[in-house]
Amino acid sequence: MRARRGLVAAATAVAALLLLPGAAPVLAEPQGHGPSRPGPSFTHGRVAVDGGALHYVRTGSGPPLVLLHGWPETWWSWRHVMPELAREHTVIAFDLPGLGDSTVPSDGYDKATTARRIRQAVHALGFRQIELMGHDVGALVAYPYARDFPDEVTRVAVVESPLLGFGLEDFYGRSWHFLFNSSPAPIPEKIMDNEDVPTYLGMMFDRTYKPEALDRKRYFAAYANPAKRTAGYEYYRAFAADAAENQAKAAANRLTMPVLAVGGQYQFGPLVGTSFAQVADDVRTAIVPEAGHYPAEENPQFTAACANLFFGATPPGQPTPPDLAACAP
Numbered sequence: 304m305r306a307r308r309g310l311v312a313a314a315t316a317v318a319a320l321l322l323l324p325g326a327a328p329v330l331a332e333p334q335g336h337g338p339s340r341p342g343p344s345f346t347h348g349r350v351a352v353d354g355g356a357l358h359y360v361r362t363g364s365g366p367p368l369v370l371l372h373g374w375p376e377t378w379w380s381w382r383h384v385m386p387e388l389a390r391e392h393t394v395i396a397f398d399l400p401g402l403g404d405s406t407v408p409s410d411g412y413d414k415a416t417t418a419r420r421i422r423q424a425v426h427a428l429g430f431r432q433i434e435l436m437g438h439d440v441g442a443l444v445a446y447p448y449a450r451d452f453p454d455e456v457t458r459v460a461v462v463e464s465p466l467l468g469f470g471l472e473d474f475y476g477r478s479w480h481f482l483f484n485s486s487p488a489p490i491p492e493k494i495m496d497n498e499d500v501p502t503y504l505g506m507m508f509d510r511t512y513k514p515e516a517l518d519r520k521r522y523f524a525a526y527a528n529p530a531k532r533t534a535g536y537e538y539y540r541a542f543a544a545d546a547a548e549n550q551a552k553a554a555a556n557r558l559t560m561p562v563l564a565v566g567g568q569y570q571f572g573p574l575v576g577t578s579f580a581q582v583a584d585d586v587r588t589a590i591v592p593e594a595g596h597y598p599a600e601e602n603p604q605f606t607a608a609c610a611n612l613f614f615g616a617t618p619p620g621q622p623t624p625p626d627l628a629a630c631a632p
Contacts, residue, residue, distance in 0.1 A: 344389070350424040354408030357424045358398040363389025367430040368614060370396040371421065373439020373464070374484075374535050375504050376597075377403035377525050379518060380438065383603035384610065391616035395428065397421060399441065401534025403525055412537035414440075414467070414545045418448035422455070431455055434614050438462040438599065440538050442575075443471075443545065446582070450556045458614055458632075460563040462606075463571050463596050465578035468546035469553070480507065484539035491536050497527050512569040512595030513602075549582070558583035563613045563630065567594040567601070587613070589629040 344363070349356045360378050362385055370388075372380045378396040388394045398405040400420055401412070411417065421444065425433055435456050437445030442461035449456040465471040475481040483491055495503060501523050508517045526532050562583045564576035568590050576588030589609050591598040598606045609630035612623065623631050 345385070349404075350427045352400070352420040352423040352427070354400065354411055354420065355406030357400060357406075357420065358404035359424065359428075360385075360396045361393065361428075362386070363392050363394045365392045367425070367433045368392040368394050369421070369425060369433050369435050370394065371399065371435070371437035371441030371444050372396070372403075373437075373441050374402070374538060375507060375526055376439075376522055379403075379521055379525075380597065381599055384599050384607040387603075387607035388610060388614075388616070391611070392434070392614065393430075395425070395430075397424065399444070399538075401537065402531060407530045407534050412534070413541040413548070414443045414538075415447040415451065415548060417444045417538075418451065422448060422452060432457060434458045436460040436462065436610060439464050439596070443467055446549070446558075446579075449558055449560065449562075450552060450582075453556075453558070453560065456560055458561050458563070459558070460565060460610060460613060461575060461579060462565040462598060463567055463575065465571065465574055466549060466582060467542055468549035469581045470574065470578035471542075472546065481539065481542075484536050485542055486536075487540070488533070488536070492529065492533060495532065497529070500526050500532075510595075511597055511601065512567065512593065513597075513600075516600045517597060518600075553582045559585070561613070561632065562586045563609070564588045565598060565606070565609065566590055567596055567598050568592050569594065570596040587629050587631075589613075589627075592626070 346361045347358070348361070349358050368388060370378070370381045372378055378398050381396045385394050385396060400417055401407040411420070432455050435445050435448060442464040443466070445459050445461055446466055449459045504523060504526060505519060508514050508519050511517070526535065562579055562585060564579045564586055566572040566575040566588070572590055573588050576586050580586045591602050591605050591609070594601040609627055612627055612630040613632055615632050
C-alpha cells in the first residue's frame with residue numbers, strides 16, 4: 304500500500320509539468336452526490352437506454368439543447384450556465400453512461416455507441432431534432448451524434464477538445480493522464496484506489512486557470528466509486544478505435560450544420576477550431592477569456608452568453624458585443 308501511494312504521488316508530481324497547452328421510461332430519481340438542485344426549476348430523472356439508464360437534469364422550455372459533460376466531471380459542470388441557457392431552451396444535461404448518476408454499462412464506451420445511447424434518451428424524452436453542446440469527452444461524443452444523425456442536430460458546440468483522429472493525439476505526450484487512463488485493465492484500477500482520487504483529480508483541476516471555480520469535492524465523491532472510475536477509463540481505452548472511425552468516416556460525412564469550436568484562453572484556445580475545421584464546413588472559433596479547460600465553470604457568464612448567441616437565444620436586432628462576435632449565428 305505504501306509503495307502504491309509513492310507511485311501515485313510521483314506520477315502526480317510529474318503530471319504537474321506535463322499538462323495541456325497553457326500550463327423511453329423515466330425511472331426513479333437517483334440520490335446523487337452533494338446538493339441535488341441548484342435552483343427550483345431543475346428536474347432530475349432517469350431514462351432507460353441500451354445497457355442501462357441515463358440520469359439527466361432538465362430545465363427551461365423551448366427548443367431542446369442537450370449538454371454533455373467531460374471527464375472527470377458530471378452534469379454538475381453545467382450548473383452555472385443552465386439557468387441562462389434555459390431562457391429560450393429546454394436544457395437537458397446528461398450524465399454520460401457510467402458516470403455521475405447514470406448506470407454503468409458493461410461495454411459500449413466508444414463515442415459512436417455513446418452518442419446512440421444519448422440519442423435514445425433524447426427520443427425517449429420526446430425530442431428528435433436538437434442543438435448539442437459537449438465539453439471534453441462530451442465534445443468527442445457530440446461529434447458522432449452530429450455526424451451520424453445530421454438531420455437531427457441543427458447546431459453543435461464543442462468545448463475544449465480537439466477531435467480524436469484530427470489532432471487530439473498530438474497532446475498525449477503533454478499529459479500523462481491520457482495514457483494512464485487508457486492503459487489496459489486492471490492497471491489503473493490497481494494503482495488508483497478511493498483514497499487516491501483527491502490527489503489525482505485534484506492535480507487535474509489544479510492545472511486550470513481558475514481551479515477555485517471547480518466544485519472538486521463533488522467530483523471527488525462522484526469518482527470515489529471504483530466502477531465509475533473504470534467507466535471513465537473505458538472512455539479513454541476506446542480512443543484509438545474512435546480515432547480510426549472518425550478518420551474513416553470524416554470525408555464522406557462532413558458536418559454541414561454550424562459548429563461553434565470553443566477554447567479556453569489558457570488551454571486549447573483556437574486549436575479546437577483548427578481540429579474541427581478538418582471535418583466540418585462551417586466552423587466558428589470562440590475563445591473564452593480568463594478560462595482554462597473548464598470554461599462553463601471558470602467563466603460561466605461569457606460561456607452562457609456565447610452559447611445563447613450561437614444557439615439563437617439573443618433577440619434579433621440586438622447588437623453583438625465585439626468580444627462575442629465569433630459566437631454569432
